[in-house]
Amino acid sequence: MLAADPAPESDSRASTSARRDILLFEADIALRQHDFPSAVERLETLLRTNPNDEEALERLAETWQLWGQSGGADPDSLREASLGLYRRLLEQNPRHARALVNVRRLAPDEWRRYLGRAAAAESSRQDLVAETYLRISFELSDTSAIVRERLGKLTRRLAEAAPEPERTFYMGRLDLAEGRPFEAAARFRQCLDADSTMTVFRKYYGIALFEKEEYSEALLWLQPIEESDPSDPDVRYYIGSLLFELRHWQPALEHLLPVAEQHLYRGEAARMVGIALAEAGVHDEVALKYLEQAVSDGSTNPDLPCRIGEHLVQLHRWDEARARFEACREANPKHPAANLGLGLVADEQGRWKESLGHFEDFLATNPKSPAVLIRVGVGWLRLEEPDSAAARFRSAIRADSVFAGMPADSIRNSELFEVIFLVLMASREYRDGIVVGEHLLAQEPANSSYMNNLAMALADAGEELGRGLDLARKANEASPDNPGFQDTLGWVQVRMKKYGEAEATLDGSLALAAKVGLMDVAEIRYHRAVLYASRNERMKAIDELNATIEGMKAAPAAYGNPQLRRTAEALLKRLTEEQKQID
Incomplete structure (x- = not known):
């Protein structure tokens, strides 16, 4: 019998790869079924074949954690087993993002362990080993200043022993770490002149340009590196930061969201994600989550507490907002956002004198802010100081x-x-408008325009509608041929859900407008559209809104209320989407 030829090496590799895929698949199925022993058995079999398989190590670490969390085994032992595997991953790759995150979560003081290992390596002149451990310690630590000095000393020692251009490169990294971006950029430029093919030289030159705030130029250097290696967390972070500084919110988020889940850059990335989400119009709760993560992950940005306070104001969480603004002001008593935020909170909570004090502190550094000057004027009106109010209004x-x-x-x-x-x-x-409207009416109680305007303010705010109805009726009695006054009466009736009366009033307002030649009837028609929508007459409301918006588009000079147009368009969009679901 002839002996069989040995299998080709390529066939053997293919067989090994297929077996690996099968074991990973079986482990995944077992894990989904909460069959932890079977999942562990498959992954350990795979690791016996290749002890350095990163994917298998990571999955096994996750399996130990999930098993411990299920309560079916000793959680402390399984936690230690999981931690041991993440340590192995870091030994293989000091920048392994998920290993860093999990080690930091499972053992918050683990960075001290690596700092100790670095000391042993430093004393035996194993500089590259020491650098590995120092960098792991640096990325696990919230307060990297502890290891920054040792990294600096080690970098100098590595530079002294290295040939050119590596020596210049090390010194450039040291310049960058110690806040000298111009010197760093010059050194990295020297490295590129010596060898322009080195990706690491191009990468750090781009980072130095970013630190010099040459954002567009930095992007030109970093983007090609990302295209060749999308997994590099440094490049992803800095490109995201560049896009953030250039106010390109959506692409910035695409780069920064993954980095916000990793360490070293977590805090700053989370801060930028929170701000970019808010700027992109994402719900404040989501943005707030990332801003609060930025604080917990060590971001030292001094404006961060005020940013969080601003989001809490948007969510009407006034006491929490106040605490954030106070923390911000404690660090800087003249911080404009802190004083403004504290003024807004006090104003909302009815502490008028306190709010005035905070707003005045804000104006001390920002004396030409019309919105705040008006708020201060309203505050003085609330305290029955009309002359002081007038002075602030004139300044506004x-x-x-x-x-x-x-x-x-x-x-x-x-x-x-x-x-x-x-x-x-x-x-x-509206609330501030009501204060001013009340003052005007108190000065001239028989003025029908003041009655009408205050009635409209009360209707828009949804407050004291009975009084608003009384004022609107009195205004119409005094000026029966004013279609605007009839519109106000109809709007108050809509807000009071007196829909039959409101429809008759608004129809009368439109008829009177046609009679007297009033062209601007957009607000009357918008109020009638809201009436139809409130009565669930969706198609009539849609038709009315379309006619209103088309009229404003055709005659922008006559219909000079862009806010009304935006409001009408938003209501039309909502009603149209609701109608599509029904159809």
């Missing part, structure tokens, strides 16, 4: 370029307060 008009042609110093107080009322209503600051 002087500071706002929109009112460049208005003689702020010479107009009468009544005209001044009317302008401020309209500004507040246009910006939907």
Whole structure:
């Protein structure tokens, strides 16, 4: 009998690869079925073939953790087994992201262990081994200053022993670590002149350009590196940071979200993710989660507590917001965002004198902020100090370029307060608008325009609707031929759910507008659309909104209310989507 030829080496490799895939698949199935012993058995079989298989090591570590969490075995022993595997992964790859995250979670003081190992390697002049352990310690530690100095000394020693251009490269990294980006960029440029093919030289030159705030230039150097190695966490972080600085929120998020789950850059990445999410219009709860993670992961950005406070204000979590703003102000008593935030919280909670103090502190460093000047003026009105209020309102008009042609110093107080009322209503600051409207009406109780305007403010705010109805009726009795006054009455009736009366009033308002030649009827038609939507007459509301928006598009000069148009478009979009679901 002839002997069989030995199997080709390529066939043997293919067989080994196939067996590996089968074992990983079987382990995955067992894990999904919570059959932890079988999953462990498959993965350990695979590791006997290749003890350095990173994927198998990581999956086995995860399996030990899940087994311990299930309560079916000794959790402390399984935790230690899992930790041991993550340590092995770090020995093989000091930048293994998931191993770093899990070691840090399972053993928060683990960085001290690697610091001790680094000391032993340093004393025996095993510089490269020491560098590995120092870098693991650096990435596991929240306070990297402890190891930064030792890394600096080690880098100098490595530089002294290295030939060029490696020596210059080490010194450039040292410059970068110690906050000298211009010197670092010059050294990395020297390295590139010596050998332009070295990816690591190009990478660190791009990082140095970022630190020099030459963002567009840095992007040109880093993007090709990312294309060739998308897994490099340094490059991903810095490209995400560049895009963040350039205000390209969505691509910045795509780069930073994965980094926010890793260590070393976790804190700063999470901070930028939180801000980018907010800027991209994502719900504040999600953005807030990342900003709070940034604090817990060691971000030292001094503006971070104020950023968190601003999000908490948006979520109406006033006491938590106040605590964040106070922490921010404690670090910097003149921090504008802290003083503004504390003023907003105090204002919301009805502590008028306190809010004025905070707003005045803000104005000490930002004296030309129209919105805050108006808030301060409203605060003085609440404290029954109309002259002080008028002074602040005049300052607001002087500071706002929109009112460049208005003689702020010479107009009468009544005209001044009317302008401020309209500004507040246009910006939907209804509560403050009501304060100004009440003051105007108190000065001239028989003024039908003041009655009408206050009634509209109460209706928009959904407050004291009975009083709003009374004021609207009185305004119409005084000026029966004013379609705007009839619109206000109809809107109050809509808000009070008096839909039959409201429809008749709004129809009458439109008829009167046609009679007197009033072209701008967008607000009347919008109120009628809301009436139809409130009565669940969705198609009538959609038709009314379409007509309203088309009218505003056709005659923008006549329909000068962009806020109303945005509101109408938003309502139309919502109603249209609801109708599609029904159809």
